[in-house]
Amino acid sequence: MTEPSAQEHTTTQHSSANVEVDTSYENDSSYGDELSSYSTSLTSSVLDYRHENGRRYHKYRDGSYLLPNDEAENDRLDMLHELCLEVLHRKLYLAPIGKPQRVIDLATGTGLWAIDFADSHPQAEVIGCDLSPIQPTLVPPNVKFLVDDIESEWAYERDPFDFIHARYLAFSIKDFGKLIKQCYRSVKPGGWVEFQDWDGYPYSEDGSLDDTGFQRYYDEANNAFEKAGYEVRPGPKLEEWFQDAGFVNIHVEKFQIPHGVWPKDKHLKKVGTWFQAQSEAGLEAGALAALTRYEQWTKEEVILLASQARADGRKRNVHALFDFYIVYGQRPES
Numbered sequence: 598m599t600e601p602s603a604q605e606h607t608t609t610q611h612s613s614a615n616v617e618v619d620t621s622y623e624n625d626s627s628y629g630d631e632l633s634s635y636s637t638s639l640t641s642s643v644l645d646y647r648h649e650n651g652r653r654y655h656k657y658r659d660g661s662y663l664l665p666n667d668e669a670e671n672d673r674l675d676m677l678h679e680l681c682l683e684v685l686h687r688k689l690y691l692a693p694i695g696k697p698q699r700v701i702d703l704a705t706g707t708g709l710w711a712i713d714f715a716d717s718h719p720q721a722e723v724i725g726c727d728l729s730p731i732q733p734t735l736v737p738p739n740v741k742f743l744v745d746d747i748e749s750e751w752a753y754e755r756d757p758f759d760f761i762h763a764r765y766l767a768f769s770i771k772d773f774g775k776l777i778k779q780c781y782r783s784v785k786p787g788g789w790v791e792f793q794d795w796d797g798y799p800y801s802e803d804g805s806l807d808d809t810g811f812q813r814y815y816d817e818a819n820n821a822f823e824k825a826g827y828e829v830r831p832g833p834k835l836e837e838w839f840q841d842a843g844f845v846n847i848h849v850e851k852f853q854i855p856h857g858v859w860p861k862d863k864h865l866k867k868v869g870t871w872f873q874a875q876s877e878a879g880l881e882a883g884a885l886a887a888l889t890r891y892e893q894w895t896k897e898e899v900i901l902l903a904s905q906a907r908a909d910g911r912k913r914n915v916h917a918l919f920d921f922y923i924v925y926g927q928r929p930e931s
């Protein structure tokens with residue numbers, strides 16, 4: 598990949614005017630089958646997890662992240678990794694990074710991105726950090742995982758990175774602007790930062806999402822997250838945050854991600870299948886802490902909201918889409 602010239606600024610949109618519906622699916626009684634067939638050393642206090650409403654949550658900086666860190670959630674994150682690889686045609690990143698030596702994956706989750714990156718870049722030393730130590734222990738020798746809070750002040754400026762990567766921090770982070778400025782200060786001159794993130798609110802191009810349980814779920818859950826101070830729609834704002842931080846050669850790519858097997862296009866159908874699988878696995882987990890801790894819902898009310906969202910999201914005539922953004926930029930050489 599060639600390095601872009603200084604100050605170049607590009608935007609790519611991966612969507613046609615409309616995502617075409619595969620109408621044969623609307624009348625196919627086997628609809629849904631395709632989905633089911635896809636279907637360090639630590640102190641004990643970090644592992645002393647919080648248990649609530651039948652789910653397990655991180656302990657370090659207790660309460661600062663509202664999704665669980667149990668097996669079911671970790672399986673969902675692994676599905677999400679496969680979804681992102683499918684969207685990017687098996688690429689892990691889009692920035693023209695060359696051969697970086699020092700790399701960090703912020704809020705790495707189960708660490709699959711960091712492990713895959715370390716495997717494919719044996720020259721690089723890769724760090725994955727997260728509030729939860731949920732990463733595997735059998736990993737390539739050039740990757741290590743740390744428990745860390747990326748919203749706290751960083752100590753990395755003294756030993757900066759060649760490449761900083763962050764994926765899917767929507768619903769996790771309160772101050773993206775501050776985080777991206779921290780990245781700027783902690784990447785070497787000429788180094789790259791890439792964020793891959795959602796606009797976490799669904800839409801449809803044909804009105805089929807209106808008044809569904811799926812839309813109500815996002816109205817209720819997003820409202821609770823926003824009231825608690827979290828950014829739920831960072832994707833479309835990333836470009837501005839990169840500009841404000843001082844990055845150059847900023848590049849933006851936007852992908853439309855269908856929910857379900859309804860698109861006619863084969864690639865989008867596969868993407869939509871993975872997306873629906875991980876979405877269904879995460880509906881209850883996604884809203885449970887936000888609505889019970891901040892909005893006084895009961896566990897049973899959240900389960901009902903999630904099951905109505907799941908049922909409507911499965912309907913063959915509901916054509917939900919989300920936008921996913923990839924934005925990368927370079928710290929100027931001088």
Ligand SMILES: C[S@@+](CC[C@H](N)C(=O)[O-])C[C@H]1O[C@@H](n2cnc3c(N)ncnc32)[C@H](O)[C@@H]1O
Nearest residue numbers: 662704705706727728745746747748764765769
């Ligand atoms: C939705 S998951 C995404 C995980 C991973 N980046 C991926 O793409 O699969 C969000 C992750 O952010 C972590 N997280 C949330 N707030 C954090 C913080 N302040 N510092 C470090 N990690 C955080 C959570 O523990 C969780 O693993």
